[in-house]
Amino acid sequence: MEAKLRTAVTLFEAFKKEYDSPTCDVDKCTAMLNTLKLRMTEFTSLPPFSGPASPTMQQELMLAREILEHAALLSIRMRDIPAFERYVAQLKVYYNDFATALPMSQRQYPVLGLNLLRLLAQNRTAEFHTELELIPPALHDANIYIKYPTQLEQYIMEGSFNKVLNARADGLYSREGEYFMSMLTETVREEIATCSEKAYKSMSAEHACNMLMLPTLPELSAYVEQRGWTMSNGLITFKQSSDKVLELPSMRLIHETLSYAKELERIV
Numbered sequence: 001m002e003a004k005l006r007t008a009v010t011l012f013e014a015f016k017k018e019y020d021s022p023t024c025d026v027d028k029c030t031a032m033l034n035t036l037k038l039r040m041t042e043f044t045s046l047p048p049f050s051g052p053a054s055p056t057m058q059q060e061l062m063l064a065r066e067i068l069e070h071a072a073l074l075s076i077r078m079r080d081i082p083a084f085e086r087y088v089a090q091l092k093v094y095y096n097d098f099a100t101a102l103p104m105s106q107r108q109y110p111v112l113g114l115n116l117l118r119l120l121a122q123n124r125t126a127e128f129h130t131e132l133e134l135i136p137p138a139l140h141d142a143n144i145y146i147k148y149p150t151q152l153e154q155y156i157m158e159g160s161f162n163k164v165l166n167a168r169a170d171g172l173y174s175r176e177g178e179y180f181m182s183m184l185t186e187t188v189r190e191e192i193a194t195c196s197e198k199a200y201k202s203m204s205a206e207h208a209c210n211m212l213m214l215p216t217l218p219e220l221s222a223y224v225e226q227r228g229w230t231m232s233n234g235l236i237t238f239k240q241s242s243d244k245v246l247e248l249p250s251m252r253l254i255h256e257t258l259s260y261a262k263e264l265e266r267i268v
Contacts, residue, residue, distance in 0.1 A: 008040070033070070202236060
């Protein structure tokens with residue numbers, strides 16, 4: 001193993017020890033990660049490159065992939081979602097372009113599953129399905145990390161929002177995924193609130209707690225204030241929409257339609 005690669009491996013082992021620690025220091029990990037990324041620029045095998053990969057080049061590629069995977073997971077802990085998106089985009093090169101040259105990473109589908117969860121939490125449904133189509137269909141149900149977000153998307157489409165809340169308690173992504181699950185719960189809650197405003201004039205506080213997935217009345221009260229609703233004597237009154245109903249000029253439309261019909265009759 002070359003000296004530069006050996007130095008990068010030693011630094012990465014120290015990074016992983018800190019990252020996996022229960023008292024992980026995020027700032028320390030970030031500083032170590034920045035140094036690792038500088039070390040990566042000294043690798044000779046970073047994409048794009050042509051020709052067969054030597055054993056040293058393969059080691060460099062595997063190390064670079066693992067560094068980027070940890071960087072993606074660390075960015076979630078830091079709540080830096082744009083950074084997570086960038087790391088996932090870089091990882092796709094290793095997952096796709098080097099699929100035959102490298103052994104599969106154990107973190108590949110957890111990372112891709114987290115990316116699906118992110119898109120779902122951000123309500124980017126079209127992009128969610130685009131990303132899902134890039135994953136082999138056989139894995140949609142067979143791989144738990146892909147099945148989890150696809151099931152959540154199905155629950156949302158069905159309106160089974162209680163199942164979304166129950167799935168959050170499953171704890172598949174007990175650490176990194178919890179942030180996206182919190183985002184998803186908020187997204188679903190906003191959708192329910194918007195639909196409720198349009199469908200009802202008022203609702204009991206007890207029913208609203210269940211529907212909005214808010215376990216206590218103080219949390220409901222804070223949310224009611226945030227949305228501009230009012231709550232009195234256990235009853236919530238929704239803010240009425242200011243959208244105006246468009247009135248169709250029916251007689252004018254009828255007259256114009258008959259005129260068009262007469263003109264067509266003359267043409268024929």
